[in-house]
Amino acid sequence: MSLRPWRDIVRRPSRQIMVGKVPVGGDAPVSVQTMTNTPTTDVRATVDQIRRCEEVGVDIVRVSVPDVESAVALKQIVRAAKVPIVADIHFHYKRALEAADAGAACLRINPGNIGSSARVAEVVRAAKANGCSIRIGVNGGSLERHLLEKYGEPCPDALVESAMDHIKLLQDHDFHEYKVAVKASDLFLAVAAYQQLAEQVDCPLHLGITEAGGLIGGTVKSSIGMGSLLWFGIGDTIRVSLSAEPEEEVRVGYEILKALGIRTRGVRVVSCPSCARQGFDVIRTVEALEARLSHIATPLSLSVLGCVVNGPGEARETDIGLTGGGAGKHMVYLSGITDHTVQDEGMVDHIVRLVEAKAAEIEAAEAAAELAAEALAAQTVVVQAAE
Structure with a gap:
C-alpha cells in the first residue's frame, strides 16, 4: 500500500x-x-x-x-x-x-x-x-x-x-x-x-x-x-x-x-525562483546545470536552492542538494544528508561531477541487480532440470 x-x-x-x-x-x-x-x-x-x-x-x-x-x-x-x-x-x-x-x-x-x-x-x-x-x-x-x-x-x-x-x-x-x-x-x-x-x-x-x-x-x-x-x-x-x-x-x-511521477528520465531539478536572500545566482546556475546534465538519462534528483530557508528541507528529498550560504560558501547534501561545502568558483563543475558519479553508481547497481536476477533464473532452470 x-x-x-x-x-x-x-x-x-x-x-x-x-x-x-x-x-x-x-x-x-x-x-x-x-x-x-x-x-x-x-x-x-x-x-x-x-x-x-x-x-x-x-x-x-x-x-x-x-x-x-x-x-x-x-x-x-x-x-x-x-x-x-x-x-x-x-x-x-x-x-x-x-x-x-x-x-x-x-x-x-x-x-x-x-x-x-x-x-x-x-x-x-x-x-x-x-x-x-x-x-x-x-x-x-x-x-x-x-x-x-x-x-x-x-x-x-x-x-x-x-x-x-x-x-x-x-x-x-x-x-x-x-x-x-x-x-x-x-x-x-x-x-x-x-x-x-x-x-x-x-x-x-x-x-x-x-x-x-x-x-x-x-x-x-x-x-x-x-x-x-x-x-x-x-x-x-x-x-x-x-x-x-x-x-x-x-x-x-x-x-x-x-x-506527475508517471515516468522519470534524466535529472529532475528542484530549484527556487531566487530572491534577495540567494547566496549565488540561482537562475544562471540552474541554466548551466540543466545544459551540462542534459546527456544523463538515469533518473535522479537535484535540488538547487539559493538560501537556507527551504534549502535543507528540499535537499532531504533529493539525491544531491545545493543550498546557498554566506561568504560564497555553500552546503552540499548527498542523499539528503549534509556532506560538505563548496565555494562559488568551480561550483557548477563540482555539482556536475557529483551528479555524473551518482548516475554511474545507480547504473552499476541496476546492472548488478540484472546479472543477479539472470544468475538466479539460470540456477532455477538447472535445479528444475535436475528434478
Missing part, C-alpha cells in the same frame, strides 16, 4: 498494442512521441532530426508521407531510425499501402477519409501483412462535414462520434491493433472528448492538445490539458504539439510525466 495515497494515479485499464517494439497501453509506460518537420524526401535531414529526438529519449516518431517520393524515402528513414516510425497519412490510401511496405510500425490514418470499404480493407490487409498498428487521429479542426452540420460546431460529442465511426470501420474488417486520439486546440474541448471516449472504448489513447502554440505557451497549454487527463489515469502515449523543434516536444513531454 502506498504511504502517500494522495499521490497515487490509477491508470485507466486498456488493452495493449505494439508500435514496432514499443508496447502501448495496458501496463506499459506512457510513451513519448514527436513528429519530424523536415521534408521527408530529405532523408539525411529527417534522420538527423530523429537522431536528436532519440538522444533526449523519444519512444516513437511520426513522419509525414504526403506523396510517392516520401514513401520511397520512408524506407531509408525506417532503416536508419532506432525507434519505431509512424507514417502520417491523410486521404490517399495508396500512401498507407506504400508506407506499410516501407516498414512503418504504425499508420496514422482515419479510415473514413480514404474512400470506400474496399480501400479500408486494402489498408487493413497491408497493416496485418506488415505487422503495423493504426492510429485513428480525430482533430477538432478537421471534423467531417456531416458532424459539423449535426452539432453546429466542434464539440466533445462530435469528436467522439467521429472516433467511434472510424473505429467501427476497422472492427468491421477484424482489425483491433489501433489507438485513438481526439485532439483539439481548445484544451477544454480536448479534455472533455478524451474523458468521454475513455468511458466507451478499451483501446489505448494517444493524448495531445493540437496546435498548442510556441515553446512557452504551448508547454503551459499542453501541461494543463494532458496533465489533467494523465492525473486521472487517462492516456497511454503523448505528443506535445509545439511550434518548436521536435526534441523540445520530447523534453516537455518527459517533464510533464516527471511532474
Whole structure:
C-alpha cells in the first residue's frame, strides 16, 4: 500500500498494442512521441532530426508521407531510425499501402477519409501483412462535414462520434491493433472528448492538445490539458504539439510525466525562483546545470536552492542538494544528508561531477541487480532440470 495515497494515479485499464517494439497501453509506460518537420524526401535531414529526438529519449516518431517520393524515402528513414516510425497519412490510401511496405510500425490514418470499404480493407490487409498498428487521429479542426452540420460546431460529442465511426470501420474488417486520439486546440474541448471516449472504448489513447502554440505557451497549454487527463489515469502515449523543434516536444513531454511521477528520465531539478536572500545566482546556475546534465538519462534528483530557508528541507528529498550560504560558501547534501561545502568558483563543475558519479553508481547497481536476477533464473532452470 502506498504511504502517500494522495499521490497515487490509477491508470485507466486498456488493452495493449505494439508500435514496432514499443508496447502501448495496458501496463506499459506512457510513451513519448514527436513528429519530424523536415521534408521527408530529405532523408539525411529527417534522420538527423530523429537522431536528436532519440538522444533526449523519444519512444516513437511520426513522419509525414504526403506523396510517392516520401514513401520511397520512408524506407531509408525506417532503416536508419532506432525507434519505431509512424507514417502520417491523410486521404490517399495508396500512401498507407506504400508506407506499410516501407516498414512503418504504425499508420496514422482515419479510415473514413480514404474512400470506400474496399480501400479500408486494402489498408487493413497491408497493416496485418506488415505487422503495423493504426492510429485513428480525430482533430477538432478537421471534423467531417456531416458532424459539423449535426452539432453546429466542434464539440466533445462530435469528436467522439467521429472516433467511434472510424473505429467501427476497422472492427468491421477484424482489425483491433489501433489507438485513438481526439485532439483539439481548445484544451477544454480536448479534455472533455478524451474523458468521454475513455468511458466507451478499451483501446489505448494517444493524448495531445493540437496546435498548442510556441515553446512557452504551448508547454503551459499542453501541461494543463494532458496533465489533467494523465492525473486521472487517462492516456497511454503523448505528443506535445509545439511550434518548436521536435526534441523540445520530447523534453516537455518527459517533464510533464516527471511532474506527475508517471515516468522519470534524466535529472529532475528542484530549484527556487531566487530572491534577495540567494547566496549565488540561482537562475544562471540552474541554466548551466540543466545544459551540462542534459546527456544523463538515469533518473535522479537535484535540488538547487539559493538560501537556507527551504534549502535543507528540499535537499532531504533529493539525491544531491545545493543550498546557498554566506561568504560564497555553500552546503552540499548527498542523499539528503549534509556532506560538505563548496565555494562559488568551480561550483557548477563540482555539482556536475557529483551528479555524473551518482548516475554511474545507480547504473552499476541496476546492472548488478540484472546479472543477479539472470544468475538466479539460470540456477532455477538447472535445479528444475535436475528434478
